[in-house]
Amino acid sequence: MNTKTNNYKCPCCSKLRYKTELDTVLSMLQDIHKKEYPNTYKEIKKNIVNMFHNADFLWACDDCFLTGKAIKSIPSIIETSDYPPLAYFDTTKECSTCKKEFVFSKGEQKFWYENLKFTIHSKAKNCVSCREIIRNQKHNNQRLAELLEKESSALSLAQIQEMANIYKQLGNEEKMNRYLNLAKKHKAK
Ligand SMILES: [Zn+2]
Numbered sequence: 390m391n392t393k394t395n396n397y398k399c400p401c402c403s404k405l406r407y408k409t410e411l412d413t414v415l416s417m418l419q420d421i422h423k424k425e426y427p428n429t430y431k432e433i434k435k436n437i438v439n440m441f442h443n444a445d446f447l448w449a450c451d452d453c454f455l456t457g458k459a460i461k462s463i464p465s466i467i468e469t470s471d472y473p474p475l476a477y478f479d480t481t482k483e484c485s486t487c488k489k490e491f492v493f494s495k496g497e498q499k500f501w502y503e504n505l506k507f508t509i510h511s512k513a514k515n516c517v518s519c520r521e522i523i524r525n526q527k528h529n530n531q532r533l534a535e536l537l538e539k540e541s542s543a544l545s546l547a548q549i550q551e552m553a554n555i556y557k558q559l560g561n562e563e564k565m566n567r568y569l570n571l572a573k574k575h576k577a578k
């Protein structure tokens with residue numbers, strides 16, 4: 390193994406790095422291996438740097454961690470049968486709904502995979518505003534289905550107003566007006 394060549398391409402900054410510039414991820418990787426393969430660890434250690442040539446493996450050079458371009462992961466809490474990412478860094482993607490470019494940020498990634506426990510195969514497909522719209526629509530549909538199960542005479546004023554508001558957001562003026570009228574009647578009672 391030649392440690393003098395800088396042939397490790399950092400997936401974060403795309404610069405070619407020497408093995409000595411990968412101290413952070415090397416020690417993380419060694420910790421994982423020590424814990425998971427205590428018996429074969431010494432053998433693995435020899436070839437450990439080969440991991441950094443694997444295109445699907447996410448890591449970053451020391452410089453990227455130092456400048457904050459990349460943040461460290463906590464590999465032990467990531468749910469995956471594959472190799473956990475060792476680093477998170479911002480990636481630019483195209484939103485599958487509005488087709489605009491958006492950044493899937495390093496902080497978001499950490500939150501998705503470590504706090505929300507999403508698998509590392511789930512990647513953001515939509516930008517933040519499209520995601521919010523989609524979430525909102527889902528919530529509205531669910532809420533509407535719940536309220537529509539009730540007889541309209543059993544609805545409270547707040548629920549009638551909520552329905553009017555949902556129909557407004559859905560752009561259904563006819564139904565919005567129907568529930569606004571119902572609200573008026575309800576108040577008059
Ligand atoms: Zn880098």
Ligand SMILES: [Zn+2]
Pocket residue numbers: 484485486487488489515516517518519520
């Ligand atoms: Zn979008």
